[in-house]
Every structure is written in C-alpha cells, then in structure tokens.
Amino acid sequence: SAQLNELAQKAGKLYFGTATDNEDIGFQNKTYLQILNDTKEFGQLTPSNGQKWFAVEPELGVFNYSYGDVVADIATANKQILRCHNLVWHSQLAPWGYGISYLEQRKPHRRSHRPRNQRSQTLVQPMLRLGRGQRSPQRRRDLSQRHLPPSPRPEYIRIAFRAAAAADPHAKLYYNDYNIESPNNKSAAVRALVRDLKKEGIRIDGVGLQSHFTAGSAPSIDNLIWTMEGYTKLGVEVALTELDIRIMEPETSSNLAQQSSDYKNAVGACMLVDGCVGVTVWDFWDPVSWVPGVFTGMGSACLWFGNFTKHPAYQGVVEALTND
Ligand code: G3I
Numbered sequence: 001s002a003q004l005n006e007l008a009q010k011a012g013k014l015y016f017g018t019a020t021d022n023e024d025i026g027f028q029n030k031t032y033l034q035i036l037n038d039t040k041e042f043g044q045l046t047p048s049n050g051q052k053w054f055a056v057e058p059e060l061g062v063f064n065y066s067y068g069d070v071v072a073d074i075a076t077a078n079k080q081i082l083r084c085h086n087l088v089w090h091s092q093l094a095p096w097g098y099g100i101s102y103l104e105q106r107k108p109h110r111r112s113h114r115p116r117n118q119r120s121q122t123l124v125q126p127m128l129r130l131g132r133g134q135r136s137p138q139r140r141r142d143l144s145q146r147h148l149p150p151s152p153r154p155e156y157i158r159i160a161f162r163a164a165a166a167a168d169p170h171a172k173l174y175y176n177d178y179n180i181e182s183p184n185n186k187s188a189a190v191r192a193l194v195r196d197l198k199k200e201g202i203r204i205d206g207v208g209l210q211s212h213f214t215a216g217s218a219p220s221i222d223n224l225i226w227t228m229e230g231y232t233k234l235g236v237e238v239a240l241t242e243l244d245i246r247i248m249e250p251e252t253s254s255n256l257a258q259q260s261s262d263y264k265n266a267v268g269a270c271m272l273v274d275g276c277v278g279v280t281v282w283d284f285w286d287p288v289s290w291v292p293g294v295f296t297g298m299g300s301a302c303l304w305f306g307n308f309t310k311h312p313a314y315q316g317v318v319e320a321l322t323n324d
Contacts, residue, residue, distance in 0.1 A: 001040045001318075002318070002322075003038065003040040004016040004040075004041050004042070004317060004318070004321065005017070005039060005040055005041055005042050005043035005044075005315075006040040006041075007318060007321035007322055008278060008279065008321055009043065010321075011271060011321055011322070011323070013270070013271070013276070013277060013278050013279070014043075014081065014277045014278045015042075015043035015044035015080075015081050015277075015278040015279075015280075016041075016042060016043060016044070016045075016278060016279055016280075016317075016321070017042050017043060017044025017045060017046065017080070017083070017278060017279070017280040017281070018042045018044075018045065018046070018281050018282075018283060018284045019037070019045070019046040019047070019048040019085070019242065019280060019281070019282045019283050020036055020045055020046070020047065020048060020071055020278060021047065021048040021050065021071075021281060021283070021288065022050060022051050022067070022071055023049070023050070023067070024283075024288040025287060025288060026162040026283075026285055026287070026288045027304075031308050032285055032288075032308075033304070035284065035285075035304070035308075037074065037078055039078050039079070039080060039155070042080065042284075043080055043081060043278075044075075044080055044081040044082070044083060044278060044280060045071055045074065045075040045080050045081075045082055045083070045194075046071075046082075046083040046085045046241070046242075046280055047068045047070075047071035047072070047084075047085055048085070048282070048283065048290075049067070049092065050067035050068030050070065050071055051065075051067075051068035051070075051072075051084055051085055051086065051124070052085070052086060052092040053087070053092065053094045054092045054094050055067045055068060055092075056068065057094050058094065059094075060094075060273055065139075080288040083280065084171075085176075086176065087160055087164070092209060094298040096276070100151075114269060116145065117141050119191040120217075134256075138140070138216075148248060157175075157193070157197075158200070158202055161173055161193075161202045161203065162202060162206055164168045165202070165203045172180075172205075172206055172237075173203060173204055173206070174205065174206040174207065174208045174239075174241075175190065175193065175194065175206075175207050175208070176207070176208030176210065176241055177190060177205060177207075177208070177209075177210060178210040178211075178212060180207070180209055180210075180227070181209045181211055181219050181223075181224055182223045182224070182229055183223060183226060183230075184228055187227050187230065188227055190207060190231070191230055191231065191234060194207065194231065194234045194236055195234055198234065198235065204236060204238060205236060205299060206236050206237040206238060206239060206277075207231040207236055207237075208237050208238070208240075208241035208242075209227070209228070209238060209239070209240050209241065210241055210242040210282075211240045211241070211242055211243040211244075211266060212242060212243075212244055212246075212282065213243075213244070213245045213246070213262060213266065214245065214246050214247075214298070215245050215246065215247045215248075215255055215258045215259040215262050216255075216258050216262070218245060218262040218265065218266065220265065221265040221266075221268055221269045221272075224265070224266065224269035225269045225272055225273055228269065228270070228273045228275070228276055229275075231275075232273060232274070232275030232276075236275070237275045237276070237277050238270075238273065238275055238276050238277050239276060239279065239280065240266060240267075240270055240276070240278075240279040241278050241280050241282065242280065242281075242282040243263075243266055243267075243279055243280065243282060244281060244282040244283070244289065244291065244301040244302060245259050245262045245263055245266070245301055245313065246295060246298045246299060246300070246301035247259050247298065247299070247300050247301070248277050248292045248298055249297055249298065249299050249300065251264050251300050256300075256311060256313070259300075259311065259312070259313045259316075260312040260313040260315065260316035261313070261316060262316075263303075263316045263317050263320070264313075264315075264316035264317065264319055264320045265320075266279075266320075267279050267317050267320035267321060268315075268320035271320055271321065271323065281302065281303060282301075282302075283302060284302050284303050284304050285302055285304045285306070285308070286299065286300050286301070286302045286304065286305055286306050287306050289302050303317065
C-alpha cells in the first residue's frame with residue numbers, strides 16, 4: 001500500500017516528514033531505522049534535539065555539531081529534506097545562555113563589554129553553520145523570545161532573521177511556534193510579526209505551526225485552514241512542523257478513532273491550503289515520543305505503536321493525502 005511521503009508528493013506537497021533523535025532508543029532498533037530511512041514514508045527529517053543551542057555550543061565559544069550531524073547526514077544520504085531545528089528553544093538554551101540573561105535581568109551593571117545587539121548576533125551566527133553547504137530547500141529557524149531579557153526581545157527576532165538571511169541566502173527562514181494553529185491572540189500576534197518584518201524588509205519565508213494536539217480537542221479543519229491562510233495571505237508559506245496527537249491512556253478503540261479523525265483533519269487542512277508545503281510528525285514511534293514525559297497519563301501520540309503496528313490514524317493520514 002502507498003506510503004506517506006509518496007502520497008504527499010503525488011498530491012503536490014513537498015514532503016511528509018518526521019522528527020528523530022539519534023540519542024533515543026529508536027536508533028538501536030532496526031525496524032525504526034528502516035522506517036526512518038524509507039523515503040517513500042518520509043521525505044524530510046528534523047533533528048528533535050541535536051541542533052539545539054545546548055547541544056551545539058555547550059560552553060561559550062565551544063562548538064560541537066556531532067549530535068545534530070547524525071540526522072543531517074542521514075537526510076543527505078537519502079536525499080531527504082532537512083529542517084534545521086532550531087536557533088533558540090526556551091527550554092534548551094545553552095547553560096551559559098541562561099546565565100547571560102539571568103545576569104542581564106538581575107544585575108544590569110554587570111553587562112558584557114559588547115553592546116547587546118552585537119552579542120546577540122554572535123550567538124546566532126555560529127548556529128547557522130548548521131545549514132551551510134546543504135542543499136535542502138527547506139530549512140527552519142525557530143526563534144523563541146522567552147528567557148531573553150525583556151528589552152531586547154523585538155530586536156532579537158530581527159537580528160536573528162537578518163543574521164540568518166546573511167549567513168545562508170538559500171535557507172528558508174521560518175518563525176515556528178505552538179498554539180498558533182487556531183484563531184486566537186497568539187496567532188494574531190504572529191501575523192502582526194510577519195507583517196512587521198516584511199514591512200521592514202526583513203526576509204521571512206514561512207510560519208511553522210507546531211501542532212501538538214490532544215485527541216478530541218484539536219482545532220477544527222476550518223479553524224486550521226483559516227489560520228494557515230491568514231499567514232499565507234501575508235506572503236509566506238506554512239507547514240505543520242511538529243504534528244502529534246496525544247490520547248489519554250489507555251488506548252481504546254474510541255480514543256484511537258478520535259485520534260485518527262484529528263490526524264485526518266490536520267493533514268487534510270494542509271492539503272486544502274496551497275501555501276502549506278508539507279507536514280512533519282514529531283517522531284513516528286510511540287516509545288520515543290516526548291508526550292508521556294510531559295503529560296501525565298497521556299501518550300500514544302504517534303502513528304506507530306511500540307510493536308511497530310500502525311495506529312488507525314495512519315489510515316486517517318492516508319485518507320487525507322488521497323482526498324478520500
Ligand atoms: O539526555 C537526557 C538524559 O541524559 C537524561 O537521563 C534524561 C532524564 O530527564 O533527560 C534527557 O534529556 C531530555 C531530552 O529531551 C533528550 O531526550 C530532556 O530531559 C527533555 O526535556 C528533552 O525534551 C525535549 C523537549 O523538546 C524539550 O523542550 C524533547 O525530546 C523534544 O522532542 C522537544 O521538542 C520540542 C521542540 O523542540 C519544540 N516544540 C515543542 C517540542 C515538544 O516539547
């Protein structure tokens with residue numbers, strides 16, 4: 001039977017992809033690796049953790065790209081699109097990065113000798129080495145504002161986008177966030193941000209909708225489409241970048257059916273929006289999902305069960321991709 005990336009591409013999308021983490025147990029499992037490397041299933045990869053700041057610059061000025069490069073190398077070998085992830089994610093900044101913002105908030109007189117803007121720029125540039133020399137059409141920059149001192153927040157985003165554009169003119173630059181998949185204040189704020197950046201001549205190519213949903217309370221297909229079109233109207237592309245749909249354990253036929261219908265809607269919404277270029281699931285195998293570690297009593301958020309049989313939701317996604 002036809003597989004996800006194959007179907008997505010047949011339907012005119014760029015890819016169906018997955019996140020993966022080479023330090024997870026999946027990488028010790030032959031079946032996991034087989035699916036990950038199957039380009040009919042996945043045409044795009046995102047390293048879940050290996051390119052984050054804590055991993056890339058564990059000490060100020062000391063760079064180590066080896067963790068993220070494992071995934072990047074797989075993508076290159078398979079000609080899978082690579083989405084770099086990410087420049088900044090608030091919960092996984094470099095330990096010394098926290099230190100800097102802590103110092104700035106608490107002891108403003110103990111600033112570094114460099115002006116703030118310049119310092120932010122030096123933080124961004126080494127990260128961009130990640131995308132260099134790779135020919136992937138899709139790259140992503142995740143610019144989170146939290147844990148940065150309040151005053152430079154707006155400049156930070158601009159500095160980061162400018163530095164990213166200068167470092168790699170071919171990379172697609174995305175603003176990526178959660179809870180921006182529905183009509184609400186946050187998605188309105190992201191539209192305003194995109195508008196402002198464009199007005200100021202700063203390049204932004206896309207908005208990534210993380211899409212970590214809960215079965216039964218995922219956004220409706222109409223709300224998803226409305227929100228995505230709100231971004232694409234501003235002249236950027238969109239993608240579902242981290243799709244997963246958690247259920248309350250234990251799995252039952254009814255919560256799995258709900259999950260399937262929610263996956264179908266999410267992927268179906270992307271299918272119906274021209275500017276939605278593709279869908280990435282936030283890993284595909286339940287045992288490596290981030291969900292149970294964060295949401296007590298919830299899990300089974302992926303498309304493959306622990307024993308590598310597929311969730312009913314896999315068929316839901318197939319139906320969305322084939323307009324069935
Ligand atoms: O590597 C350590 C291990 O040595 C230690 O024994 C273990 C015990 O807690 O922790 C391991 O680190 C964990 C790391 O993932 C690697 O597995 C961290 O605790 C855990 O917090 C971290 O979670 C990651 C999370 O981002 C952090 O916010 C998830 O794997 C990752 O999937 C998740 O991804 C984020 C996206 O980047 C942004 N959008 C939301 C998404 C889900 O939170």
